Amino acid sequence: MRYLPHTEEDIASMLRTVGVERIDDLFSPVPPDCRMGEALDLPDALTEWELVTLMDKLAKTMATPPAYRVFMGAGSYDHYIPESVLYLLGRSEFSTAYTPYQPEISQGTLQAIYEYQTLTARLLGMEVANASMYDGASALAEALLMAIRITKRKRVALSPLIHPHYREVVRTYLRPGGYEIVELPCLENGRTDISGLSSMDDLAAVAIQSPNFFGCIEDLQEAGKAIREAGALFISSFTEPLAYGLFKNPGCQGADIVCGEGQSLGIPRSFGGPGLGMFACRMKHVRNMPGRLVGKTIDRDGRDGFVLTLATREQHIRREKANSNICTNNSLCALASAMYLASVGGTGIRDLASLNYDKAEYLKRGLREAGCTVPFDTPTFNEFVVEFPKEFKDTYQRLLEKRIVAGVPLATWYPERADHALLCVTETVSKKDMDALIQEVES
């Protein structure tokens, strides 16, 4: 086996050093009644070439661009990733290292994560960001737990326009602790109804997503005021951070914790993972934050360097009193997003965000003219809800036969929106593709 370097001679000589005769003797501490009687029932080992054939066969069944035109967003977005980012990320000094426990020989990862923390804080308008969480959903769950720790209250409120899967993950995380989750109502314009907050007391936090699951930009400024008046912490979440290239970031609108999914920033969709849990907060809350943090310091000769820091919040020191159990996070994905943001740049992210916005507006107009209803007049970023004119299922199916995936049907999560779909357009979708969709809907 090419990954196992031992020759017969190596094995024999090593066994002599250990003082046993056969490899099996090494397992003498395993009681006989704990040992497997027979061999593992697994397929025979494949050669590298057989593996390639098998994997090609599996991958070819997937409906992906360019063969398919996929107008799906809903928490997973198709953006161009510069080849330079993929290339740099493949450098095995980054990819084959462990968590940087030994800073002297991990300065590459450490400086890169310090830079990621900085770029994230700047993008979200916050004072401090951690080294990453698993994904947007668990990041939100951890943000709510953090708010519960800070306020010592047991009740949280969620916008119904937070990604439905994120709300499910939140329920999974909060259930055993006995915390109460209040779901806020939704307004006619596709925004969260915050008017009821004034009558709710004892809230640890209120979480709102913007752009929300319907693609609508929430009025975070107003929400922030109402949440502060209710005495709760304001958690702002997101699934599409590219929006902050054009729209105001959550930090400048008063959010206390900002968290979400960073897959948009240079990470392939990869059937939903790995993505990137981005997590930021105000500096005054940093000691209650979950996850790893990289900080700047100096070495014995006074040179700048970086280390993992504030570890006393973490499980390996605090054990059951830790802020979180997170240990391995999504570091390499954080690195990918930093490389991506560095490549796009300050000027570029503005242009790219505008392009996403304009493309979605073009499709929105076109579909409206083709007879679709756009139920919400609130500004959106690169995805929006439409109601199809005819029987939705038929239209959707007919488009599928033309290899067009016309968005994500909403009825799964919002049964009252039977003929509605959430459509997404990014810079990867051309005018030609959008015209094709519009034409098909019209016919």
Add this chain to the structure above:
Amino acid sequence: MKESQGISGLILNEPLLWERGERGRSGFSMPRRDIVPSPVDEGLTGDGPDFPDLSEVDVVRHYTRLSQWNFGLDTGMYPLGSCTMKYNPKINEKEAALPGFAGAHPLLSAELSQGSLELLYWLEQYLAEITGMDAVTLQPSAGAQGELTGMLLIHAYHTSRGSRRSKIIVPDTAHGTNPASASLCGFSSVAVQSDEKGILSPGAVAAVMDEETAGIMITNPNTLGLFEENIREIARIVHAKGGLVYGDGANMNAVMGIVQMGKIGFDVMHLNLHKTFSTPHGGGGPGSGPVCVKDFLAPFLPVPRVVFSGGTYRLSEDLPQSIGRLHAFHGNFGVLIKAFCYIMSMGGEGLKQASQLAVLNANYIKESLKESLHLPYDRPCMHECVFSDKLQEVEKITTLDMAKRLMDYGFHPPTIYFPLVVHGAMMIEPTETESKGDIDRFIEALRAITAEARDNPDLLREAPRRPKVRRLDETAAARKPCLTG
């Protein structure tokens, strides 16, 4: 010894990202604008983030230089105990990046995503076979989230039986994630000491196990690298009081094809695909922490589940007792692909051989170094061995000093100061992918270092000298945190 593999070479300084670049540069191929601009609500727009503008060359040089300050597994031996830094096959990276996988949207309907679902389904079957369990979820994103999943399953199981249990038994050798995961589920941890042989005794468990206790979390082999020989008896004690046995599978690499945890008393366990199944750790993730359970816990597994019926694969949410979702979509699919490729490339016999050689390598190191370093538990070990700095105490040389000196010799240090039960622990896990020659050089280096500790201890106190930076001031970093630039 022969010439050390650690030497100094030219590396380049590199400023922080935002200290490079000029306004107006770009490293991104901006798509052509084929539509007209649309008006946008000025009240909602912002200034955009304060990012530098860099060219592609700027970005490539920046990260290439940074990468050269890192030590990776491809650089050299990385014997980080409990972390299982085995070789990461290159073909697996290529397969995970296939456009059909990398470009796939997670909400594609079943008929548009058969290949991915098939891969998930079979990976679950293979992991069930390797662990001797009945059902598997691939959703958890890392070992710690797997532990949380396991605790949630145990919590849901007891709740479904109308039983409220508040405690969980955690041995003193456990990873810190164990008690932290348990407390997320509202369980308080009850510590149990390992015996003079470094393993759990049935008596110690029996003394604390009661009907208020939800179960026990056991890492097997444990973090001293020792097989929990009394596991069957301990499981019997816990089960008799209605508790469940949780297996931390961080050390599964030692016993693939040799022990099936589901057959020796474990009810639920997690695996770390970035340890046992060779997926790269990425300097801190993404990992993947599948959870394997016995039949009676399957109804509680996270949704969605992959099912196979009528010749097609699909996702099912129909699991009324499920603990719910753990991930926005289906877990770290890109990582799961690599683990699947690894299992397909190794086969059952190959996996068993990997475990055998991992155990051989660890025992070889243990025997070769026990004259130079104190070995608190002098017994046959599994995949890792734990030494301490007791023999170096006279020179006031610590495990930290020896670890730092190893860098100068061109090796990544072992895990240090863990497990907590050994004072000054040095936990060495070579894994099966290190050759005898590389291990011999590592042994020689550590012997040389213990000699230096006697003859020239300042060499250790001043170490490391060869990396880009010397020892860093961690106290200052924590006292006045500088977390952004």
